[in-house]
Amino acid sequence: MKTCLFPILALFLATNCTAQPPTRTIVQATGPNRIEVLDFHNEHRCATCLEIERLTKKILAEGYSDAVKKGLITFKLINVDEKANGAMVDKYTAYGTTLIISSVKNGKEEFVDLTNFAFMNYNKEGKFSAGIKEELDAALQKVRP
Amino acid sequence: MTEWLQTLAQSQEAPWLAAFALGLLTAISPCxxxxxxxxxxxxxxxxQDKRMVVWSGVLYTLGRAFSYVAIAVILYLGASKFHVARLLQGNGEKWLGPLMLLIGLIMLGVIPLNFKGSNMLQKFSERVGKGWAGAFLMGAIFALAFCPYSGVLYFGMLIPMTLAAREAFRFPLSSRWEPVCRYCSLPTYWLSAWKKWAPGSTPSKKWRRCSGMWPAPCLCWPGSTTS
Structure with missing residues (x-):
């Protein structure tokens, strides 16, 4: 029994560690100040990918409808298998399903890759919403004058 | 249980456990x-032997692990994660079907590949068609077909963690043992149960085939083929 305790304790301790932060990248951009929510996907979409899209759209509709109507926030669904999207795929290194929140202000774009977060929390709606809202609020803070 | 594994998979201070959790999450995800x-x-x-069945499951798992480690080595040596991931995730499932058909046609002799003075192909078919080498090869090939979920877990989480830890290549191995061995052994245990229930009789060929068909309802369940 005692021999079992250490690995079990180690497992529980490990679960208390902090999660990996999403990766952030800054690049040059053109166009007006805006926020883009980019949902990349393959030709054949999985149930998890569809759920991520549904939850993201729900968050935008329920919490950010004004910003969406004004065109400050846009949601884009991008098929990585279409050649026309090649430049976008390369820019965001979206090899498959990828969720990006990009904010553009004064010619500078900062985008955050939330793919890992989305896949780890798609089945916990509360946590998923809280994480996406936190990123969207931070992006709005940057973009608004 | 899944939520706990997801939390464990994101832990940075225990990469071995995180890798193990990622393996289990991949193994139990639908596709x-x-x-x-x-x-x-x-x-x-x-x-027929239970132990052989479990060992064949272990060999299948080792085949999968071999492919994962091979990809990790390629990435460690400097290949672009983006390009490798895109190649496999975008094309793996497209190539796998025709590849399996081609191998099947060669093994059945429909496509003759005769090498002069050699029965190498026949020996290869006998070994691979039934046995441990076949289990290993099947695992190695099937591992190359990434679906979106397994792609994110492998390329998005496991590989960055492996490269960051620099202990490399051991993490892709720590996965999948237990579920694979369990599923592998079920048909044989079903036959054992039959023998206990009706001693002296053996299930007909039709029933034995059914024991191998039990996963079919899982595959037919809506949404189960992708995760």
């Missing part, structure tokens, strides 16, 4: 699970 069940049920029907 790799469906593949594993089908493959192991197919492999297992060639064995």
């Amino acid at each position: 790799p699970l469906a593949t594993n069940i089908t493959a192991t049920a197919y492999i297992a029907k060639g064995f």
Whole structure:
């Protein structure tokens, strides 16, 4: 029994560690100040990918409808298998399903890759919403004058 | 249980445990699970002995681990994660079907590949068609078909963690043992139960085939083929 305790304790301790932060990248951009929510996907979409899209759209509709109507926030669904999207795929290194929140202000774009977060929390709606809202609020803070 | 594994998979201070959790999450997610069940049920029907069935599951798992480690080595040596991931995730499932058909046609002799003075191909078919080498090869090939979920877990989480830890290549190994072995052994345990229930009789060929077909409802369940 005692021999079992250490690995079990180690497992529980490990679960208390902090999660990996999403990766952030800054690049040059053109166009007006805006926020883009980019949902990349393959030709054949999985149930998890569809759920991520549904939850993201729900968050935008329920919490950010004004910003969406004004065109400050846009949601884009991008098929990585279409050649026309090649430049976008390369820019965001979206090899498959990828969720990006990009904010553009004064010619500078900062985008955050939330793919890992989305896949780890798609089945916990509360946590998923809280994480996406936190990123969207931070992006709005940057973009608004 | 899944939520706990997801939390464990994101832990940075215990990469070994995180890798193990990622392996389990991949193994129990619908699309790799469906593949594993089908493959192991197919492999297992060639064995009667329970221990052999479990070992064939271990070999199938080792085949998968071999491919994962091979990809990790390629990435470690400097290949672009983006390009490798895109190549496999975008094309793996497209190539796998025709590849399996081609191998099947060669093994059945429909496409003759005769090498002068050699029966190498026949020996290869006998070894690979039924047995442990076949289980290993099937695992190695099936591992190359990434679905979106397994792609994110492998390329998005496991590989960055592996490269960051610099201990490399050991993490892709720590996965999948227990579920694969369990599914693999079920048909044989079903036959044992039959023998206890009706001593002296053996199930007909039709029933034995059914024992290998049990995963079919799982595959037919809506949304189970992708995760």
